[in-house]
Amino acid sequence: MDLKEMQAAVQSVLPPDCELTKLEFEGPQVVIYVKNIKSFYSDEHLITKIASKVRKKVLLRVDSSELMAPSSAEAKIKEIVPVDAGVQELRFDPVFNEVVIEALKPGLVIGKGGLVLKQIVLNTGWSPRVLRAPTSPSETERAIRSALLSSSDQRKKFLNTLGKKMVLPSGSCDWIKITMLGGFKEVGRTCMLLQTPKSNVLVDCGMNTDTSDATRAYPYLNAMNLALEQLDAVILSHAHLDHSGFLPYLYAYGYDGPVYCTPPTRDLSILLQQDCLKVMNAEGKGCPYGEKDIKKQLNHMIVRDYGEVTDVTPEVRFTFHNAGHILGSAQVHLHIGEGLHNLVFTADIKYGRTSLLDPAETRFPRIETLLIESTYGGKNDLLPRYDECEERIAQTVREVTANRGKVLIPVFAVGRAQELMVSLENRLQQENIPVFIDGMSKEASAIHTVYPEYLRRNVQRRILQNNSPFDNPMFKHATSKERKAIVESEEPCVILAPSGMLSGGSSVEYLKMMAHDPKNALLFVGYQGAMTLGRRIQSGEREVPILNERQKLDALKVNMQVHTIDGYSGHSDRSQLLAFLRNLRPRPQRVFTMHGDEAKTDEFARTVNRMMRIETRAPMNLDSIRLR
Ligand SMILES: [Zn+2]
Ligand SMILES: [Zn+2]
Numbered sequence: 001m002d003l004k005e006m007q008a009a010v011q012s013v014l015p016p017d018c019e020l021t022k023l024e025f026e027g028p029q030v031v032i033y034v035k036n037i038k039s040f041y042s043d044e045h046l047i048t049k050i051a052s053k054v055r056k057k058v059l060l061r062v063d064s065s066e067l068m069a070p071s072s073a074e075a076k077i078k079e080i081v082p083v084d085a086g087v088q089e090l091r092f093d094p095v096f097n098e099v100v101i102e103a104l105k106p107g108l109v110i111g112k113g114g115l116v117l118k119q120i121v122l123n124t125g126w127s128p129r130v131l132r133a134p135t136s137p138s139e140t141e142r143a144i145r146s147a148l149l150s151s152s153d154q155r156k157k158f159l160n161t162l163g164k165k166m167v168l169p170s171g172s173c174d175w176i177k178i179t180m181l182g183g184f185k186e187v188g189r190t191c192m193l194l195q196t197p198k199s200n201v202l203v204d205c206g207m208n209t210d211t212s213d214a215t216r217a218y219p220y221l222n223a224m225n226l227a228l229e230q231l232d233a234v235i236l237s238h239a240h241l242d243h244s245g246f247l248p249y250l251y252a253y254g255y256d257g258p259v260y261c262t263p264p265t266r267d268l269s270i271l272l273q274q275d276c277l278k279v280m281n282a283e284g285k286g287c288p289y290g291e292k293d294i295k296k297q298l299n300h301m302i303v304r305d306y307g308e309v310t311d312v313t314p315e316v317r318f319t320f321h322n323a324g325h326i327l328g329s330a331q332v333h334l335h336i337g338e339g340l341h342n343l344v345f346t347a348d349i350k351y352g353r354t355s356l357l358d359p360a361e362t363r364f365p366r367i368e369t370l371l372i373e374s375t376y377g378g379k380n381d382l383l384p385r386y387d388e389c390e391e392r393i394a395q396t397v398r399e400v401t402a403n404r405g406k407v408l409i410p411v412f413a414v415g416r417a418q419e420l421m422v423s424l425e426n427r428l429q430q431e432n433i434p435v436f437i438d439g440m441s442k443e444a445s446a447i448h449t450v451y452p453e454y455l456r457r458n459v460q461r462r463i464l465q466n467n468s469p470f471d472n473p474m475f476k477h478a479t480s481k482e483r484k485a486i487v488e489s490e491e492p493c494v495i496l497a498p499s500g501m502l503s504g505g506s507s508v509e510y511l512k513m514m515a516h517d518p519k520n521a522l523l524f525v526g527y528q529g530a531m532t533l534g535r536r537i538q539s540g541e542r543e544v545p546i547l548n549e550r551q552k553l554d555a556l557k558v559n560m561q562v563h564t565i566d567g568y569s570g571h572s573d574r575s576q577l578l579a580f581l582r583n584l585r586p587r588p589q590r591v592f593t594m595h596g597d598e599a600k601t602d603e604f605a606r607t608v609n610r611m612m613r614i615e616t617r618a619p620m621n622l623d624s625i626r627l628r
Contacts, residue, residue, distance in 0.1 A: 025163020
């Protein structure tokens with residue numbers, strides 16, 4: 001259906017006194033502008049009727065000529081919205097005819113069945129976009145929100161152009177192929193290219209930050225044999241840098257298309273990329289992209305919630321499904337060529353209970369091909385139960401601190417840190433042991449409070465009741481200046497610091513200061529990549545090379561205790577991966593393994609083959625596989 005046909009279809013269902021003044025595409029959705037909004041609302045099912053006519057998501061806006069002046073509209077909105085909603089900020093966006101309302105309790109701005117929202121549109125003409133304010137101030141959220149608002153003009157142009165491309169006729173889709181550009185038979189730099197005669201779509205574009213070897217750090221983009229301008233879209237599973245870290249590079253070198261991700265993934269990936277840039281520059285490594293490329297990427301990000309079917313090209317559409325791994329993490333379901341083929345790319349999944357998230361989704365409309373992670377797919381990767389791990393972590397903390405020692409836990413600042421905070425709060429809040437949170441975990445936690453609907457029900461409820469676990473006074477945020485004092489103080493404590501594999505960041509700073517004292521403990525609770533400092537210490541080395549302030553190598557003696565508690569992971573262990581496959585509906589016709597050391601992806605592929613008696617394979621980087 002082209003623009004003209006769509007206009008006619010919409011006009012045919014509008015009431016006679018409601019005038020359609022404009023219909024346009026904004027990326028994957030259709031926006032209609034009308035005059036006399038009151039008559040539009042005389043039929044409450046009208047918007048659904050229109051959506052089914054044009055077969056796309058439809059947004060309604062009032063024609064610019066009928067918008068109330070912002071100053072009067074602001075007064076009117078304050079009259080309409082209950083005071084309890086805790087409105088923090090109102091900003092008008094004349095490019096999208098929207099008013100952005102940031103509130104502590106968005107539910108009250110929306111009202112029962114959207115009643116309050118409707119009142120706002122009817123009375124002022126402005127379409128409200130409601131955002132949740134974080135429970136503690138977040139610099140990242142503030143910066144992202146104002147960057148998006150100040151670039152409305154560019155965003156609108158980008159979305160309009162993109163939308164027009166998506167309604168082009170699709171033609172026949174007689175072949176489908178995928179090419180593995182990174183993250184196959186390895187962990188890090190995940191990247192896959194999906195191609196059809198007319199579509200080139202990337203799924204993830206990660207970077208391996210745990211290696212300084214450039215040949216292993218970045219995905220093989222040059223093997224695409226495509227100019228970046230020819231890429232149609234990138235679909236991003238979640239914010240971790242091994243999936244998102246190389247995205248800004250695409251924008252630095254000519255890509256101008258969209259990145260689709262969930263709203264939390266957008267915010268967390270910006271946070272992580274900015275931090276990565278800072279760390280790489282500080283360590284003198286140099287980063288392949290700059291701040292302005294991250295900003296450009298932000299302007300091209302289109303957010304989609306779980307379950308929203310989204311057209312990417314005329315031949316490819318996708319839907320995100322919960323992956324249970326970190327806030328906003330998604331499995332990507334791709335529907336290619338009008339029912340020709342369905343592919344699920346799990347990315348990182350947790351199929352089990354954690355303190356923060358629901359387990360990964362196992363129901364899909366159709367699956368022919370499944371690509372599944374196998375970080376813990378090896379024969380011996382059977383992890384203890386999650387609640388046992390939680391208790392063992394708490395017990396280790398009790399023992400070390402009872403002996404006046406300090407516990408250093410290297411963690412991923414995004415995901416693991418928040419998971420641990422909720423667990424520690426659960427088990428240790430009566431015990432008066434301060435927990436210092438270093439690095440950007442504070443920002444990451446604040447972002448969690450903006451998206452409670454992505455969290456497990458009980459955490460969600462606490463955030464909605466303004467009793468966020470992350471705001472518990474047992475957690476103290478440590479700045480870089482305070483590190484020395486924390487370590488030198490007599491007080492026992494716990495320190496959560498990134499990076500999670502001691503491959504840089506403040507965990508290494510703490511390690512240097514704490515390693516000599518056998519009262520202290522280093523506690524590993526997450527995956528340690530091959531070749532990382534974390535892996536070396538974990539596997540028993542007690543004298544390790546470490547960079548000093550002059551960027552020269554020193555030998556560091558590790559006299560502190562070293563504990564590893566396996567099982568406290570955002571990844572599924574082997575039995576959870578197998579349970580995921582058993583419960584997966586429908587059954588896929590073939591399975592490819594990825595995101596694991598070589599031996600694990602191979603071994604897991606063999607196991608799946610024996611268990612399911614279907615085609616399985618562990619592809620390697622640079623393999624291309626034809627699916628149809
Ligand atoms: Zn991840
Ligand atoms: Zn990953």
